[in-house]
Amino acid sequence: MDLSTITKYLQSLSLPAFRRRQIVKNYFSGHFTNFTQMTDLPLELRTTLDQNFPLLSVKEINLLSTTNSQKALLKLKDGQKIETVLLDYHDWLSVCASTQVGCPLGCKFCATGKMGFIRNLTSEEIVDQIIFWNNYLINRHCEKSSTKQSPQGGYPYVGRVAFMGMGEPFLNWDNLILALNTIRSRDGLNLGNRKISISTAGIVPRIYEFADLNTEINLALSLHSAIQSTREILMPIAQKYSLPDLLTALHYYTHKTSRQLFLEFAPIADINDAQKEIDALIKLLKSDKLFFLNLIPLNPVKGGLVPSTKLKLIEKQLTAAHIDYSLRHSLGQSINSACGQLATFS
Numbered sequence: 482m483d484l485s486t487i488t489k490y491l492q493s494l495s496l497p498a499f500r501r502r503q504i505v506k507n508y509f510s511g512h513f514t515n516f517t518q519m520t521d522l523p524l525e526l527r528t529t530l531d532q533n534f535p536l537l538s539v540k541e542i543n544l545l546s547t548t549n550s551q552k553a554l555l556k557l558k559d560g561q562k563i564e565t566v567l568l569d570y571h572d573w574l575s576v577c578a579s580t581q582v583g584c585p586l587g588c589k590f591c592a593t594g595k596m597g598f599i600r601n602l603t604s605e606e607i608v609d610q611i612i613f614w615n616n617y618l619i620n621r622h623c624e625k626s627s628t629k630q631s632p633q634g635g636y637p638y639v640g641r642v643a644f645m646g647m648g649e650p651f652l653n654w655d656n657l658i659l660a661l662n663t664i665r666s667r668d669g670l671n672l673g674n675r676k677i678s679i680s681t682a683g684i685v686p687r688i689y690e691f692a693d694l695n696t697e698i699n700l701a702l703s704l705h706s707a708i709q710s711t712r713e714i715l716m717p718i719a720q721k722y723s724l725p726d727l728l729t730a731l732h733y734y735t736h737k738t739s740r741q742l743f744l745e746f747a748p749i750a751d752i753n754d755a756q757k758e759i760d761a762l763i764k765l766l767k768s769d770k771l772f773f774l775n776l777i778p779l780n781p782v783k784g785g786l787v788p789s790t791k792l793k794l795i796e797k798q799l800t801a802a803h804i805d806y807s808l809r810h811s812l813g814q815s816i817n818s819a820c821g822q823l824a825t826f827s
């Protein structure tokens with residue numbers, strides 16, 4: 482819901498301020514998909530609002546499920562489509578949110594990158610992905626009881642958000658910041674900074690800007706090679722922002738925030754799994770004690786690259802070099818909802 486538009490509309494009707502507060506509270510609760518359902522509002526107002534505004538800027542057109550992940554294809558007001566994913570990590574529910582329709586960066590291991598760039602999402606469209614999933618969880622909870630409840634013991638709800646869906650978040654900076662403000666706001670979704678993660682392909686100027694914001698939001702970098710020539714093959718953005726410049730920005734971030742920075746590395750057969758690649762990766766990881774490696778088995782993308790068979794060997798060498806790392810287990814590969822698999826070609 483576009484809060485400024487609806488506020489202006491309510492003002493034009495000369496309604497008391499508490500009506501806006503009621504509507505905003507209802508909207509963020511995730512309990513409603515339209516205004517008619519808000520029975521705490523006068524019927525006439527509900528009807529008028531529904532005639533003028535959709536409550537959510539996204540509409541479900543398809544939903545695929547596995548036991549621990551759901552992927553929704555959502556239609557936007559202009560007919561464009563995005564994908565968003567709900568992941569069940571047993572102790573919490575996390576949304577993988579998109580920030581763009583498509584992506585201009587064309588990383589070779591990514592299905593979104595093959596779509597090209599269509600447009601940035603508005604802050605409303607970013608936030609509404611989370612409200613969409615809260616709504617889904619509440620409705621499903623009403624159908625069958627669930628174990629994922631809010632701390633107050635109420636309905637299940639989205640507890641974490643990762644901007645790792647379609648698009649490069651730092652290329653949609655203004656709308657990302659607006660959406661983050663709403664997601665973190667007490668009067669919005671009230672999600673803590675540490676429950677939010679952003680993954681970037683390495684937009685150097687924005688890494689500085691993000692560091693200067695000094696939030697406690699988690700930052701991850703898609704590294705995938707610590708060798709410039711290899712990174713340029715996998716991620717064309719590396720031609721614009723070189724590894725030395727990128728590393729200077731990353732060191733600035735860790736120094737400024739004193740926060741861990743997550744480096745993502747997906748081993749790919751015959752591209753970044755040679756010994757010199759592993760040596761360069763270890764050297765880079767040792768250059769900053771706040772760098773932390775997330776080793777991610779490559780998710781297959783149609784016509785794409787082949788996962789390396791050397792994962793065990795890489796792990797052995799990391800352990801021998803006393804590097805702390807985490808091996809990420811992808812949820813949702815079977816429905817193409819894992820990292821790098823989101824796309825809306827259809």
Ligand code: SF4
Pocket residue numbers: 584585586587588591592593594595646647648649682703821
């Ligand atoms: S990995 Fe991220 S930045 Fe790269 S093409 Fe895919 S969506 Fe864009």
